[in-house]
Structures are given as structure tokens and as C-alpha cells.
Amino acid sequence: MFPAGIPFSKRIFDLVITGFGVVLFSPFLLFLTFIVWTNVGPPLFFSQLRPGYRTKPFRMYKFRTMTNETDSHGNHLADEDRLTFFGRKLRSYSLDELPELVNILKGEMSLVGPRPLLMQYLELYSSEQARRHNVLPGITGWAQINGRNAISWEEKFKLDIWYVDHWSFWLDIKILFLTFWKVITREGINQPGFATAEVFMGNRPDKNCPTEGQEFH
Numbered sequence: 129m130f131p132a133g134i135p136f137s138k139r140i141f142d143l144v145i146t147g148f149g150v151v152l153f154s155p156f157l158l159f160l161t162f163i164v165w166t167n168v169g170p171p172l173f174f175s176q177l178r179p180g181y182r183t184k185p186f187r188m189y190k191f192r193t194m195t196n197e198t199d200s201h202g203n204h205l206a207d208e209d210r211l212t213f214f215g216r217k218l219r220s221y222s223l224d225e226l227p228e229l230v231n232i233l234k235g236e237m238s239l240v241g242p243r244p245l246l247m248q249y250l251e252l253y254s255s256e257q258a259r260r261h262n263v264l265p266g267i268t269g270w271a272q273i274n275g276r277n278a279i280s281w282e283e284k285f286k287l288d289i290w291y292v293d294h295w296s297f298w299l300d301i302k303i304l305f306l307t308f309w310k311v312i313t314r315e316g317i318n319q320p321g322f323a324t325a326e327v328f329m330g331n332r333p334d335k336n337c338p339t340e341g342q343e344f345h
Contacts, residue, residue: 178244241266252330
């Protein structure tokens with residue numbers, strides 16, 4: 129509930145805003161759950177292990193936006209082939225992220241922080257890039273309001289580290305307000321040439337590493 133090393137004011141802010149939001153928007157959340165069920169089908173949620181605070185793994189939840197279609201060899205089709213029309217709409221307004229509110233209530237995530245990426249990326253980070261795990265991962269962050277998926281991995285990580293070094297209560301509030309604007313204007317949703325974001329290759333390329341946007345269950 130209160131992870132050691134996380135500022136008390138940040139955790140209280142997360143709990144108050146998230147708890148209030150879940151109660152206030154519960155009818156909308158139920159409606160959205162029904163729409164996902166009828167348009168994408170079961171299972172409702174995409175879940176995957178992601179590295180959290182100090183790289184501790186946790187299971188992150190999102191609304192599912194992709195089908196589980198495979199080719200004749202049993203391999204998942206490319207992101208762009210599995211991402212449904214409805215799924216694109218969910219992502220364009222970041223509504224697929226709403227189940228992460230559960231992760232916030234559990235103390236695994238924050239409203240604001242570096243996005244939790246793939247476990248496979250941990251061994252690809254430089255020592256500087258790895259410092260992004262010195263804070264709780266977030267639903268939105270400094271990188272998300274400064275380019276989101278439209279900027280390179282290196283730029284994202286620099287912005288993440290800037291946030292780690294300059295965190296303040298008021299910075300979180302600023303990021304939340306700017307996030308609402310970015311969602312409304314739908315800036316930087318996808319990286320050019322990709323349905324979501326390209327694979328982070330680091331210094332040890334691995335062609336089998338899935339993209340951050342792929343969904344596996």
C-alpha cells in the first residue's frame with residue numbers, strides 16, 4: 129500500500145485521486161467493460177509482467193485492444209493486423225489504460241511516472257537509463273506529454289530520467305493537466321511506421337523481443 133522510498137505525499141495523492149475517480153466513473157467503467165466484451169471479446173483484460181519500482185515485477189492490466197489471431201504456424205499476427213478498429217479508438221483516448229487504476233491502488237504504479245515497459249528491456253538499459261526505475265512507474269509521465277510514441281527511445285529515457293531527478297508534487301499536477309490535453313488532441317499515439325511503438329533494441333539486438341504494444345495472455 130505504501131512502498132518504502134516513495135514520497136508519502138505522492139502516495140496519498142495517488143490514492144485520493146484514484147479512489148475518487150473509480151467511484152465517480154464506475155458507471156462509465158462498467159459500460160466500457162461491456163463494450164470491450166462485445167467488440168473485442170474475452171478475455172477482457174491484457175495482463176503482463178512489467179518491471180516496477182526498483183525493477184520489482186508486477187502484473188499490469190489493460191483493456192484488451194487486440195485479437196489473438198495467429199498464422200498457420202501458430203504465431204501471433206503483426207500488431208497492425210490484430211489491433212481492432214475499436215481497439216484503436218480505445219488507445220487514441222488512452223481508455224485502454226484505465227484498468228491500471230487497480231495497479232495504483234495496490235501500490236504497484238503511480239498516476240505519474242515513467243511508463244512500465246517490458247521485462248526483456250531490463251538487460252538492454254544503460255546504467256543511466258536504468259535509473260527510470262528509481263520511482264514508481266506511471267499511467268502517464270514526462271515523456272508522454274513531450275512526444276509519447278512519436279519520439280525515439282533515447283529521447284523518452286532522457287525525459288524519464290529528468291522526471292526522476294526533478295520530481296515534485298506540483299510537477300505531477302502539471303503532467304496530469306497536460307496529459308488531458310494530449311489525450312484530447314490525440315498527439316503522438318503511434319510511432320511512424322508502427323501500430324504502437326518500435327522495439328527497443330538497446331546494445332543487444334533481439335529480433336524476438338515483442339513490441340511494447342503487443343498483447344500476450
